[in-house]
Amino acid sequence: MLILKPNPASGVPIYLQVIEQVKHAIATGAVRPGEQLPGIRPLAEELVINPNTVAKAYRELEHEGVIELRQGAGAFVSGNGPSKQDAEKLRAAQAAVAATVERLRDRGVADDDIRRLFEAQLAGVPKGGGRSE
Amino acid sequence: MLWQKAWLETRWRFISALVILTIMTGGNVWDYLATQRLLPRLGISTAQPSTPLEGYIADAIELQKDFRGFIFFQTFRQNLTQMGVLFAVLLGCGGLLAEAKKGSALFTLSLPVTRRQLLGVRTATGLAQCFAIAMIPPLALPLLAPAIGQQFSIVDALAHGLCLFFVAALFYSLAAFLSTMFGDFWRPMLIAFLVACIAALAQALAPEFGLFRVMSGEAYFRNGTLPWMGFVTTAVLASALLYSAAETLERRDF
Amino acid sequence: MSDRLAIATADLWKRYDDVDALSGLNLQVPAGSICGFLGRNGAGKTTTIKVLLGMARPTKGSAHVLGVAADDATAAAAARRRIGFVSDEKDLYDYMTVGEIIAFTRPFFPNWSTELERKYLSKFELTPHREIKELSRGTRTKLALLLVLCRGAELLILDEPTAGLDPAMAEDVLQALVGHMAGEQMTIFFSSHQISEIDQIADHVAIIDRGRLVVAGALDDIRDRYQRVQLVFAGHAPQADLRAPGIIRVQRLGRVLTILTNDREAALAEARALSPASIDVAPVTLKEIFLESVRTEE
Numbered sequence: 129m130l131i132l133k134p135n136p137a138s139g140v141p142i143y144l145q146v147i148e149q150v151k152h153a154i155a156t157g158a159v160r161p162g163e164q165l166p167g168i169r170p171l172a173e174e175l176v177i178n179p180n181t182v183a184k185a186y187r188e189l190e191h192e193g194v195i196e197l198r199q200g201a202g203a204f205v206s207g208n209g210p211s212k213q214d215a216e217k218l219r220a221a222q223a224a225v226a227a228t229v230e231r232l233r234d235r236g237v238a239d240d241d242i243r244r245l246f247e248a249q250l251a252g253v254p255k256g257g258g259r260s261e
Numbered sequence: 262m263l264w265q266k267a268w269l270e271t272r273w274r275f276i277s278a279l280v281i282l283t284i285m286t287g288g289n290v291w292d293y294l295a296t297q298r299l300l301p302r303l304g305i306s307t308a309q310p311s312t313p314l315e316g317y318i319a320d321a322i323e324l325q326k327d328f329r330g331f332i333f334f335q336t337f338r339q340n341l342t343q344m345g346v347l348f349a350v351l352l353g354c355g356g357l358l359a360e361a362k363k364g365s366a367l368f369t370l371s372l373p374v375t376r377r378q379l380l381g382v383r384t385a386t387g388l389a390q391c392f393a394i395a396m397i398p399p400l401a402l403p404l405l406a407p408a409i410g411q412q413f414s415i416v417d418a419l420a421h422g423l424c425l426f427f428v429a430a431l432f433y434s435l436a437a438f439l440s441t442m443f444g445d446f447w448r449p450m451l452i453a454f455l456v457a458c459i460a461a462l463a464q465a466l467a468p469e470f471g472l473f474r475v476m477s478g479e480a481y482f483r484n485g486t487l488p489w490m491g492f493v494t495t496a497v498l499a500s501a502l503l504y505s506a507a508e509t510l511e512r513r514d515f
Numbered sequence: 516m517s518d519r520l521a522i523a524t525a526d527l528w529k530r531y532d533d534v535d536a537l538s539g540l541n542l543q544v545p546a547g548s549i550c551g552f553l554g555r556n557g558a559g560k561t562t563t564i565k566v567l568l569g570m571a572r573p574t575k576g577s578a579h580v581l582g583v584a585a586d587d588a589t590a591a592a593a594a595r596r597r598i599g600f601v602s603d604e605k606d607l608y609d610y611m612t613v614g615e616i617i618a619f620t621r622p623f624f625p626n627w628s629t630e631l632e633r634k635y636l637s638k639f640e641l642t643p644h645r646e647i648k649e650l651s652r653g654t655r656t657k658l659a660l661l662l663v664l665c666r667g668a669e670l671l672i673l674d675e676p677t678a679g680l681d682p683a684m685a686e687d688v689l690q691a692l693v694g695h696m697a698g699e700q701m702t703i704f705f706s707s708h709q710i711s712e713i714d715q716i717a718d719h720v721a722i723i724d725r726g727r728l729v730v731a732g733a734l735d736d737i738r739d740r741y742q743r744v745q746l747v748f749a750g751h752a753p754q755a756d757l758r759a760p761g762i763i764r765v766q767r768l769g770r771v772l773t774i775l776t777n778d779r780e781a782a783l784a785e786a787r788a789l790s791p792a793s794i795d796v797a798p799v800t801l802k803e804i805f806l807e808s809v810r811t812e813e
Contacts, residue, residue, distance in 0.1 A: 136711060136715040137714060137800065141735060141738065143735075169694070169696070169697065173690055176686060176690045176715065176716065177693065177715060177716060178549050178716050179696045180547070180696075180718050181718065248795045248797060251742070251796045262619070262622055265619060269610060269611070363606065363609075364606030365607055365608050365609070367565075367570060367600070367602040367606070368600075368602065368606065368607055370569070370570050371568055371595060371598070371599075372620075372623055373592050373593060373594075373595040373596040373623055373624075374595075374623070375588045375589060375592040376588065377588070514531075515571060
């Protein structure tokens with residue numbers, strides 16, 4: 129199971145990066161429903177990040193129904209539906225993002241500007257309130 | 262454990278002291294022969310000394326006329342007393358503050374032991390070492406005396422050893438106390454030697470306060486009585502110094 | 516993370532001659548966290564650590580470690596059975612060998628793990644017969660770490676554990692530290708000049724400046740709170756006096772007004788009132804938070 133080392137300086141909280149990586153791994157089929165994910169400590173040690181951060185990411189993933197945490201046994205990818213739905217959601221989102229990026233590039237917006245705009249948007253530009261929790 | 266550390270930090274000083282003092286004492290046994298050949302040729306009359314210096318010389322010559330007296334004069338009054346003080350002070354220097362200069366004090370202090378325990382183990386080791394360097398070298402005398410046709414009683418050797426020990430322990434405690442006040446090796450040593458000089462001076466001016474008379478076991482030599490008052494006094498002073506060392510160490514910032 | 520505090524100081528002062536090394540330090544490190552300790556040289560990091568470990572006495576105030584008062588000699592000595600410390604100089608007994616100092620340290624700690632000892636001896640590439648005085652600084656650091664990691668400590672207090680190490684060794688050290696964390700009871704408190712390390716493994720941070728804390732708390736909270744708000748105006752940026760709470764710094768350059776704040780909502784509310792053409796919010800790095808916090812008082 130390949131989870132890349134998170135980038136602490138990227139501005140994206142590490143736990144979110146881990147969540148993203150796990151979802152990506154599920155979406156691409158690197159890990160399938162029912163399969164076990166690395167334990168919190170071993171994963172933390174491999175990525176050289178705080179185990180509490182891994183725990184937080186796993187809790188959030190469980191909350192979203194992406195994985196199941198079984199007492200004493202570990203973390204497992206959720207058996208059914210959600211992962212397929214998530215995968216489709218991600219694919220649709222990927223297509224939407226790709227389309228938007230292409231459109232902006234056609235208009236002459238530089239890649240760096242595009243990135244900055246997305247990040248600002250995600251950080252919560254206050255047109256209707258802050259970031260959703 | 263802490264004993265091992267205390268040993269490793271003082272073993273060369275201890276071993277050198279033991280070896281040097283023992284060899285020196287053994288050597289004194291042969292010196293007696295040379296002295297016996299030399300003294301008559303000096304032709305000094307020991308009757309009617311007219312000045313204190315003459316009195317001193319007369320006393321010295323009288324003492325050295327027999328083996329026991331010679332040993333008292335040479336070995337106990339001079340060599341072992343002087344060198345004993347030197348080595349006791351040497352053993353007492355060092356400790357936690359000296360470690361601080363070298364840097365490992367923080368590691369030691371982070372161990373689950375109190376400063377009192379650290380000092381306690383170091384002191385117990387040091388006093389045991391003082392005991393050894395006080396008791397063992399004199400035992401060379403009964404061992405080697407027969408080689409030159411003389412006798413030296415083991416009881417005498419042990420009694421003198423005890424006298425050496427009490428005063429050595431006092432100087433050890435002084436050096437240990439000074440080592441909780443100064444981090445370097447030199448100042449505790451120099452100050453302790455200064456104190457020794459002052460004690461020698463005091464002894465010359467007021468012979469009743471003869472610290473080194475206790476150390477050389479003069480009372481025992483002259484009339485077979487151990488200097489109990491001297492033992493008690495040195496023990497009390499040594500305890501006070503060690504207590505002060507513990508208190509000073511407790512308050513120290515590292 | 517539990518509610519218990521592995522480290523707690525209350526209004527801690529430490530005076531050396533006539534310099535206040537610590538001036539009212541209120542440090543709280545929750546049990547189960549990895550807390551990074553940041554500060555400029557001379558800000559009081561090493562003094563804080565020395566007071567916590569009973570190496571120096573507080574002038575005023577209190578310091579508690581694992582619930583025990585740091586200046587209670589007997590209780591603190593017992594507590595140190597559960598604590599591991601590595602000094603910034605990493606000085607050990609240079610008359611001993613690697614094997615000898617391990618054999619020396621082991622008996623003090625009933626929970627010593629010989630399994631971990633073997634693991635770290637090989638992982639850190641330490642050979643038992645080598646004399647400590649011959650070791651390089653990096654190797655000495657690894658030895659010092661082995662001595663604290665094998666003892667089953669609940670609290671590790673490390674003064675610049677990766678100083679002087681190359682990036683690979685530093686990563687090894689960080690990995691050993693996160694590997695050490697096994698549950699709610701284990702806490703790591705480490706000072707570092709490498710802010711990236713704190714970003715990487717810490718979940719709490721404490722920034723000390725001139726003997727007191729200027730920023731402290733959970734890293735996620737702090738990252739949430741500190742934001743850079745950039746306003747672009749159609750004309751020149753107004754000279755308005757911004758009074759929202761939490762505003763640390765305001766910069767005007769032509770049409771752009773940049774606000775550094777640790778209370779985003781308050782700053783945004785005030786920003787909107789100025790009717791800018793655009794508002795951008797961007798996160799602030801820990802490095803910037805640090806630099807701003809220790810500069811502000813000048």
